Amino acid sequence: MKRDVKKTQAANGAIRIISGQWRGRKLPVMDVQGLRPTTDRNKETLFNWLMAYTQDSHCLDAFAGSGGLGFEALSRYAKHVTFIELDKKVARNLQQNLETLKASKESAQVLCGDSLGYLSQLNDKFDLIFLDPPFNKNLIPKAIDGIEQNSLLAQEGLVYIECETQNAQYKVPPGWRLLKESQTSQVTARLYQG
Template identity: 40%
Template sequence: MAKQNNKARTGALRIIGGIWRGRKLAFPEVEGLRPTSDRTRETVFNWLQPYIGGSRCLDLFAGSGALGFEAASRGAAEVVLIENNRQAFMQLKQNAEVLQTPNCHIENKSAEHAIGALNKTFDIVFIDPPYQADLWTKTASDLLSHNLLSDGAMIYLEYPAKQDRPDLPSAWYLLKEKKAGDVKYCLFEFHAGEDD
């Protein structure tokens, strides 16, 4: 009889820039968790380079933490990582301890509940939900209704390439858009006071 392995399966990702460049971080292999590829992260953080230093970032569907930890590594003053999956959350906490980062705050709750509880504005927001959940439009609307975006905030959005871009608020102006394999990703700028 074959021995069963009860240990959870894990993958690894690499921080590609900043103070933790080259550091490898584990992430659990849970359904719907897709770490943003190195190539995509490099492009996105090249786009964000003028804005990242000293910024306040929100990673709403943190998963592996690839985007949030990359932002912290590159000089973000504060990064809030939100993850609903308990196993992924525990790994995020462990990775934050390994990195010894006091500026990363990790919460185990849904993006919807986190948005309702947060009481500060953010300069950069990452929105990369599990694709099957189809949460892009609702999340964008919730961010606006709870006033969580600073004027000029940068919003990163990732979604399946085979899908049309989600409906987003008119106050979000598309700055950049690219495709990598089966993924499309965009960078938007929020203009406060614009009509929706």
């Protein structure tokens, strides 16, 4: 019982930006149930994969959470990142972190609401789309459908999907080609090109 009380009263965590203009900066993260920031190791692997693609890209961090993937992309000179986050407090925290970094309003926006709903409303084309939703909610197939139905992926665009290994049997559109894959007993990460 004490562990549960401690957990709800725990201090907010932090994420670290690995490289780029804000290298080494730590940003506060809300302590919210289900929020699971991508580990530094996974982030480093991903952005090594994306080295040639990040600069000047338009990115979508569809289940933003801590914003770790979107902030890392901005730090590495992405042109624009759209963050989508369901939780109001977490979305407010993302906005505060953008202000802390002095990111221009032209370079980022935070949308607060249901990611799947936004995927059916957005009109933009994205060069990089990050899908790292809360685990065990079966959101990946619906998110892939939303991206495909609304043609959100730019030509030759990339989609990064991180999910729990036991649910990594989702289907992708025929035009998506698997470029990279990393897998542990708990987490599967894949990078596709559309």
